[in-house]
Amino acid sequence: MSPLRRTQATLAGLVVIIAAMVGLVIGSVPLYKAFCQATGIGGPPRQVAAESSAATGKMVTIRFDASVAKGLQWRFAPQSREMKVRLGEDNLAIFTATNLSDRPITGNAVFNATPDKIGKYVAKIQCFCFTEQTLLPGQTVDMAVSFVIDPAMAADPLSNEVGTITLSYTFFNANPADERGRS
Template sequence: MTDSRDRQRRHTALLLLVAVGMFGFAFALVPLYNVFCELTGINGKTSGQAAVSVQTSPILEREVTIQFLAHVGRGMPWEFRPMESRLRVRLGEVNETRFYVRNHANQAVTGQAVPSVAPGLAARYLHKIECFCFTQQTLEAGEEMEMLVKFYMGVDLPADINTLSLSYALFPVTVAQTTGLEIDRDSSDITSAAHEEHSGS
């Protein structure tokens, strides 16, 4: 009887250890996946840190086309669009582009832009020196702004990648809760309009 109880206790303890181990592994999956994406460029994730601005690599004659896309998340009362839809760049050359934003709410709103690159493999070769996505952006009611992206393409970009897209999704971070969010009548469908522009580009 004693041996049976001991075996049952050991079995129960083993099951508890397995359960705790599985929980810890699942908890660690998200940060490990994010690190993996940043290192490999899979899933189109780009680094959240600025690249070194000093030009250390040669500028090649090879050119690629970069398409710029913008999308606003649900509940984000901003107009958001690239100021140029595409840019032809040489590998290793520092380039700039800008995105236009305007807050159509009647109060200040803070947003955070999340970048992605397609094809995903190209993400590791797109180096951002300056980007509005590095920090949260706050616009007062009715305020508009041009937001800068300064970047260069790595000279070791694979030869079979000639066109890539840099896309930003903009999400609300904080919205004042005093009277509720109100949108101007002439911009009541900002999200849909941006999505249609994104689909048609």
Template sequence: MNNPTPVTDPKTRQSNRVMAGACVAFFAGMVGMAYAAVPLYDLFCRVTGYGGTTQRVDQYSDRILDRDITIRFDANVSGGLPWEFKPVQRDVTVKIGETAQIAYEAKNVFSTPSAGRATFNVTPQLAGAYFNKVECFCFTDTTLKPGETMDMPVVFYVDPDIVDLPDLKNIKTITLSYTFFPIDGAKPVADAPAAVEGGDAIKAGKSIGG
């Protein structure tokens, strides 16, 4: 005996189509949010200083406090990028609000050109909202020829408003840290670096504010 073919009510079929459409829309929305999450998070960090993200400004401070603060500089290379990367000087002491210029130095020790991009942060992380950079090499694609050495300046000042924050009012030291990563497709295929002498020494630590 054959089973009768089930009859689906038109309203039920319509409900199923609506449910299926909603599921597809939800899935597409989640995918879109995943792609947008990184740039939105980066924008949030830049605006708020969250996670030690420094601020980018176009003008110098118009107020300088009679109070010293020491800025320490850290440099790292990751992802197999064949570079020597270091600050020209390990620290500098400036007045809060004083604009200063320092430099990092990068050298390609591989036998072929290679390219990298730097990320950065400061510690303590709360200080990120008050560490203002007028000039910086961060997030800029940089390509170095074999043996090439490059001077990478950073112009910055610490916002005087930092002393108004209870958690930072007695701060004495801030550490600025950069990490260079290889740009996609720019990593060398071999791992035996060939050091080549080249490049001029960099003079840094020059105060340009006052």
């Protein structure tokens, strides 16, 4: 094989690899969501418009975890670190976020529930994590999440022993290019 043909073959191989990597990056979020919806394992809890399940006598402890991604100049924390809830009852948790910078920043939050097997039983009715949040310089806001723990969890032999659920929220900069332009 001539040096030109080898170079062309190598270049073609690199183009295929780069195209595959770009495809994986573009498809990773939809594939992850589809996997979580299909299996109910891990991933984000489900979002619902309203919950009509009847409450049960079983109680669980909900712990709240809040963090911000590296480079996001916000302080973000739950007002209460944990609460006891009854399965099937509507619950409300409040988080506080403060923009520590001298410019407006828009963030978006991702959420998850652990243990992983419990995610399918956490129903978010309303959450700050459904939309982007813009905070002005120095602004502090309270943000709510309304949720229900599905009473079906008590009947699931794989999940009914769970007594503590952790709901985690991490804020990311919705416009990371803004951070690169400032140094």
